[in-house]
Amino acid sequence: TIAPTGTLSLIAGCSSGIEPLFALSYTRNILDGAQMVEVNPHFEAAARKGGFYSEELMRALAEGKHLEDLDAVPDAVKRIFVTAHGITPEWHVRMQAAFQKYTDNAVSKCLAKGTLIPTNKGLIPIEELGFARGDDVFADPISGLKVIGPDGKWHDVTAHYSGGIQRTKIIRLSNGTKIEGTFNHRIMTINGWRRLDELKPGDLVICTRSKIEIGKGEQVLPPLGELRCNAKKVEVPSRMSPRLALLLGMLVADGSLTEKTGAVSLSEKNKRIGELFDQLAEELFGITPRIVVDKRTGVRNHVINSRALCRWCENLIGKGAEGKKVPEQILRGNTEEKLSFIRGLTLDGYVKRGRMVIFEGYALQVVQAVASMLHHLGFAPYIGRKQVSNGKWTYHVEIDxxxxxxxxxxxxxxxxxxxxxxxxxxxxxxxxNHPEYSNLRYIRRNRPIAVLCSTLDKLGVKYDKDRYLVRVAEIEEGKSEVYDIEVSEVHSYVVDGVITHNTINLPHEATREDVARAFKLAYELGCKGITIYRYGSREEQVLNLVSEERRKEVRGKVGPRPRPTVTRGATIRMLTGCGKLYVTINEDEQGLIEVFVNAGKSGGCVASQNEAIGRLISLGLRSGVDVQAIIKEMREIKCPQPAWQDGELIQSCADAIGRAIELYLRQNGKWESDVQIKSVQFSSPPSQQAGSRSSSISLNEAGMPPECPKCGGPLEFVEGCVVCRNCGYSKCD
Structure with a gap:
């Protein structure tokens, strides 16, 4: 079979290929650990028609008994309904050898991790197109995902595949594009589909240009993060826009980010560029940059001082000459945002021999991402590189x-x-006497397979302007984590303008000698490749026979869903007996996904325990645990050092975390719990009530843990200083 026809055949209820039926009756693992009993409809129909159908017969087959051992089944039926486990390994291999003689598409074809794929949701790395992880794993793709086929139209992605780490071929084309994939991955050449290991330098690869919209604008941006009490007030947009894309492009080109001083700056000698940057900063962040002029060079530096803004920008565009990147929100954004970002990058660009160099620098990932965007904006980019005096390589991307x-x-x-x-x-x-006569004579005499489009323009000959050729320049081998997708109808898709494009089941009783003989026979018969699977060799498998030991209810293992690259949320400050607690709650389209807990100035056990609570809550949320149940469990935990906030008793750090999550849900209109959680409220602060003590409150408001850093005993305020009566520790010493 050719992957993923095995999986698709289960859905369609048909044979998966030349491999015999797995069993006449079996259980199939489906989503969330559930199981479904399957019975071959043709066998059931034959049994009913032949008068030998019975529940006992079906139960015996489901328990793994062979048809040959059941006396109730006629011999003629036994000869027809042979299953995979009833055939010797030798005949499995002989059938494979006969079939493979005329087949050349029998193993998975994958691209290297990090390869950007143009989709209806933007440019996305191939590993993020679905949920497959590990070696030889199929999984569902992102919901509603489509890719561009060689016909220039959208086609549904039906499966996502992870092939693990494999040997690869790295193909560099004359336009600088790099394609890395498994040896048998195919791309379209002028001579048809060719495997990567069949390509030679000089071969012509077909590229296409497309102006189809490949993303959606206004992608969600990360929050600004915590502002210190003395920090300069700054605002950031919650979604991407063309104006923000332009500013980020300018910063990648000629800006700098210095977290130590909190400086977000841009250098320029063009007054109009400086005015544009100032205008964008005021519009997007509510801050007017200050201008520092270098008297020696005349260069003007436009500086915004905000550590929070600096960290926010670093999160989007990276930092350092080699660490810069294109924001994910741009790659997944619409055409206007992509063009605005690229236009901002030209601040570092220049014109060379009539061509526009968009960007040049050490950041190869920026160059490759920009080239991918340009391919799908209707341009034909070229990636170049050169070695500079320090021995490093610089890279640039240019277009006509x-x-x-x-x-x-x-x-x-x-x-x-x-x-x-x-x-x-x-x-x-x-x-x-025509000026192009010599070119035409060369074409008619030599009949070249390819010519320059400028020559055809001068000759007045029409050609497909969205289809062009590039030569294979270099070929080398590598090793990488690889992935692939299955595309409906066309079974191929476009990557950077390039069009890119089986199992023997043995029973559990099969021995090592059986497996060895199968592989040796496959080699002797000239098989191109076989996969052997021994039933029960994995703890989890899709199809199962039902033995008596396995008749008990199968409990599915719950695992967390993948964390998306971008989330949105808020940070809530809570006062506890251990000091100020900052609870960050993030969510995605499916609901709450993670909780981070920062214990303010607290350290040691207080910080580590709260971090552990946050991680476990995040794990539960991503594994589908009801958030209301989490809140209920957290709110029932008490400690000896309560605190007070807004007239309400905070019984512990865990209680504070539960309250913060509940507050977030209420503020966002998502609180639907029928569980009544008791809250202790006071009309006035507890320090004003009879018999109350103020030492723990004072420590709480001071943002300090009530534990002694030396002995762990309780701290108290005595005569304006924090002291420990157990060991004599004093913060004033």
């Missing part, structure tokens, strides 16, 4: 035509792309 952010950065160069020679060019006639 583009209008940069500065007036003098405009390119309208000639298009020097190779295209397949149209038949019309071989039939064209020109007078001998």
């Amino acid at each position: 035509q583009f209008e940069g952010i500065e007036e003098h950065k405009r390119a309208d160069g000639s298009r020097r792309r190779l295209v397949e020679t149209p038949v019309e060019a071989f039939c064209l006639s020109l007078p001998t």
Whole structure:
């Protein structure tokens, strides 16, 4: 079979290929650990028609008994309904050898982790297109995911595959594009589909240009984070926009981020660029940058001082010459946001021989991501590199035509792309005094498979402007974690403009010698590859026979769902007996997904225990545990050092975390619990009530834990100082 037809056949209720039926009756593991009993409908129909059907017969088959051992079944029926476990390994292999002689598509074809795939949800790394993880694992793709086929139309992604770490071929094309995939991964060449291990330098690969919209704008941005009490007030947008994309592009090109001083700055010698940056900063962050002029060079530095903003920008665009990146929200955004970001990048660009260099620097990931965006914006980008004096490599991306952010950065160069020679060019006639006569004579005499599109333009010959050719420049081998997707109808998809495109079941009783003989026979018969699976060799498998020991209810193992790259949420401050507690609650489209707990100035056990609580809550939320149940359990925990907030008793750190989650749900209109949780409230602070003590309250309000850092005993305020009566510790000493 060809993956994932085995999985699809279960859904369709048909045979998966040449491999015999797994069993006539079996259980199939489905979602959430549930099981479904399957009975072969053809066998059941034959049994009823032949008069030998019975519940006892079906139960015996489900328990793993072979049809040959059941006297109630006629011999003629036994010869027809042979299952995989009833055939010797030798005949499994012989059938494979006969079939594989005429088959060349029998193993999975994958691309390396990190390869950007254009989808209807934007440019997404191939490993994030679904939920497959590990070796040889199929899983569902992202809901509603579509990719662009070679016909330029959207096609549904039906499966996501993880192949683990495998040997790869790394193909570098003449336009700088890099394709890394397994040896048998295929791409479209001018001579048809070719495996990566079949390519040679000089081969022509077909590329396509598409202006189809590949993302949705206004992607959610991360929150700003905690502001210190003396921090400068700053606001950040909650969603991406073309204006923010322009500013981020400018920062990647000529900006700098210094967290130590909190400086977010841009250097320029073009006054109009400085005014634009100031305008964007005021519009997006509510801050007017201060201007520092270098008297020696005349360069103006526009500086915003905010550590929180600096960290926020670093989260989006990275930091350092080699660590810069394109924000995920841009890759998944719409065309306007992508073009705005690229236009901002041209602040570092220049015009070279009529072509626009968009960006040049050490950050290869920026260059590759920008090239991927340009491919699907209708451009034909070129990636170049050069080695500089320090031995490092710099990379740049350039295109024929583009209008940069500065007036003098405009390119309208000639298009020097190779295209397949149209038949019309071989039939064209020109007078001998025509300026293009020599080019036409060369084409008609040599009949080249490809010519420059500029030559065809001059000859007046029409050609497909959205399809061009690039040569294979370099080939090397590597090793990488690989993934693939299954695409409906066309079974191929476009990556950076390039079009890119079986199991023997043995019973549990099979021995090592059986497996060895199968592999040796496959080699002798010239099989291209086989996979052997011994029943029960994995703890979890899709299809199972039901033995008496396994008749007990199967309890599915619960695992956390993957964490999305971007979440949204809020941070809530709570006062506890251990000091100030900052509870950050994040969610995605499916609901709450994680909780982070920061114990303020507290350290040691207080901080570690609260961090552990946050991690366990996050694990529960991602595993589908009801958030209301979590809150109920947290709210029932007490400790000897309660605290007070807004006239309400906070009984412990755990209680505070539960209250923070409940507060977040209430404020966002998501509180639906029928459980009544008792709250202790006071009309006035407890320090004003008879018999109350104020020492723990004072420590709480001071943001300090009530534990002695030396002996762990209780701390108290005595004559304006924090002391421990057990060991004599004093904070004033």
